[in-house]
Amino acid sequence: MILKMSSLVSMAMRQTPLTCSGHTRPVVDLAFSGITPYGYFLISACKDGKPMLRQGDTGDWIGTFLGHKGAVWGATLNKEATKAATAAADFTAKVWDAVTGDEVLTLAHKHIVKSVNFTEDSNCLLTGGNDKVLRIYDLGKPEAEPQEIAGHTSAIKKALWCNNDQQILSAAEDKTIRLWDKNTKEAVKTLSFDASVSSMEYIPDGEILVITYGRTIAFYSAHSLDLIKAVDAPASIHSASLHPEKDFFVAGGDDFKLYKYDYTTKEEMESYKGHFGPIHCVRFSPDGELYASGSEDGTLRLWQTAVGKTYGLWKCVLPEELSSENSEALYCPPAEIKA
Amino acid sequence: MRSSMKTPVSVLRLPRGPDPNSRGFDPNSPRFIALCPTTVPSSSSSGSADEGEQRLRAELRERFLRTLLLMTGKRVRFDMHEHVRVHARFGASDIDVLNLQVSDLETPLGVQREALLRCQDVIACSFEA
Numbered sequence: 001m002i003l004k005m006s007s008l009v010s011m012a013m014r015q016t017p018l019t020c021s022g023h024t025r026p027v028v029d030l031a032f033s034g035i036t037p038y039g040y041f042l043i044s045a046c047k048d049g050k051p052m053l054r055q056g057d058t059g060d061w062i063g064t065f066l067g068h069k070g071a072v073w074g075a076t077l078n079k080e081a082t083k084a085a086t087a088a089a090d091f092t093a094k095v096w097d098a099v100t101g102d103e104v105l106t107l108a109h110k111h112i113v114k115s116v117n118f119t120e121d122s123n124c125l126l127t128g129g130n131d132k133v134l135r136i137y138d139l140g141k142p143e144a145e146p147q148e149i150a151g152h153t154s155a156i157k158k159a160l161w162c163n164n165d166q167q168i169l170s171a172a173e174d175k176t177i178r179l180w181d182k183n184t185k186e187a188v189k190t191l192s193f194d195a196s197v198s199s200m201e202y203i204p205d206g207e208i209l210v211i212t213y214g215r216t217i218a219f220y221s222a223h224s225l226d227l228i229k230a231v232d233a234p235a236s237i238h239s240a241s242l243h244p245e246k247d248f249f250v251a252g253g254d255d256f257k258l259y260k261y262d263y264t265t266k267e268e269m270e271s272y273k274g275h276f277g278p279i280h281c282v283r284f285s286p287d288g289e290l291y292a293s294g295s296e297d298g299t300l301r302l303w304q305t306a307v308g309k310t311y312g313l314w315k316c317v318l319p320e321e322l323s324s325e326n327s328e329a330l331y332c333p334p335a336e337i338k339a
Numbered sequence: 340m341r342s343s344m345k346t347p348v349s350v351l352r353l354p355r356g357p358d359p360n361s362r363g364f365d366p367n368s369p370r371f372i373a374l375c376p377t378t379v380p381s382s383s384s385s386g387s388a389d390e391g392e393q394r395l396r397a398e399l400r401e402r403f404l405r406t407l408l409l410m411t412g413k414r415v416r417f418d419m420h421e422h423v424r425v426h427a428r429f430g431a432s433d434i435d436v437l438n439l440q441v442s443d444l445e446t447p448l449g450v451q452r453e454a455l456l457r458c459q460d461v462i463a464c465s466f467e468a
């Protein structure tokens with residue numbers, strides 16, 4: 001049996017999550033940008049009303065978007081990380097310049113806004129929230145009325161562009177996920193569940209939809225909405241994310257733990273403790289090297305996909321190096337103290 | 340392998356947290372410098388209209404900063420959201436004008452010896468020069 005060197009290192013090393021502090025209330029949503037010439041970035045939505053931008057590979061804080069007057073429920077970045085959008089309990093969605101941190105646009109809604117999503121070209125913004133209506137804003141003509149798509153019978157939790165921005169996927173408290181045609185504004189397909197869908201992730205490369213509800217993590221084709229496979233976790237799951245290369249997926253929820261599964265075999269590979277509260281969101285970075293989790297405990301944590309690999313702030317240290325002079329520059333986390 | 344036997348992965352340092360004094364977005368970062376054009380045009384090729392606007396902006400900004408200086412130590416009335424109107428002695432503003440440090444803030448619950456007012460909550464301030 002041939003084991004990769006990285007697997008041998010992973011087997012010998014214990015995962016050290018990197019904790020990003022700064023938020024003072026639960027972190028409810030997070031999103032990564034694409035890979036830019038300056039690396040990739042991470043935005044976090046928090047009930048304290050102050051979404052933050054961080055460097056994606058280190059978790060270093062870059063800035064805080066100030067302006068919302070209520071809990072921020074959703075946050076997103078465009079691919080180039082030049083624009084950010086946020087959805088808040090103050091009945092507005094805001095668009096921000098993600099380089100300067102300045103507020104660019106405030107889009108008034110009639111109720112709490114829960115979800116925001118840019119098209120690939122960053123020209124349109126999709127919003128969804130408690131007024132049950134999907135809205136499409138043309139960011140080139142912000143004073144124009146948005147196009148509206150109605151149909152859901154309860155609050156919308158998540159709305160995403162899919163299939164080359166020609167269709168829209170929305171998940172709502174009415175326990176349905178609907179696929180809409182952007183032009184006809186008609187529902188092309190509807191999926192019904194017994195429980196409310198807790199999260200949704202769309203993977204453009206491969207057209208896969210990752211959905212969580214109850215204890216289940218399910219994978220669907222984004223075109224046909226046919227079920228590909230489903231896995232049940234030991235606890236209620238709030239969010240899951242599929243690795244870009246589709247070999248793993250991670251999930252987190254009520255029991256504060258992060259689970260890592262093999263996508264092909266559906267087997268649980270690892271589980272990690274660390275958060276002090278339920279996990280609300282989890283996402284893989286665009287290069288798949290790490291995943292970030294946001295929790296009720298107010299923190300974001302970054303986790304390595306290949307434990308022990310040198311990446312970002314993590315440094316691969318061979319046993320001999322630990323006792324040498326070089327180790328002074330490294331921070332070795334103390335052993336976990338069990339409560 | 341028991342997880343308690345494993346060595347934890349070493350870390351160079353912890354992620355940097357927010358700066359308590361500013362909202363961040365460092366204008367000296369390589370990304371900011373590359374992606375944001377300079378606010379003041381260096382040549383007059385863009386027309387004197389821009390120059391005129393910049394001069395007016397600079398004047399207004401200077402007037403605002405001088406007003407803040409003049410307000411120091413004075414009793415100021417703050418009109419805030421939700422029909423809140425309070426009086427206090429103005430101390431100082433922070434660098435980004437996010438918070439105002441005041442003393443003897445008169446509130447319906449009593450006089451607060453020292454307080455910070457959030458600028459985003461303040462609509463107007465008035466005082467006798």
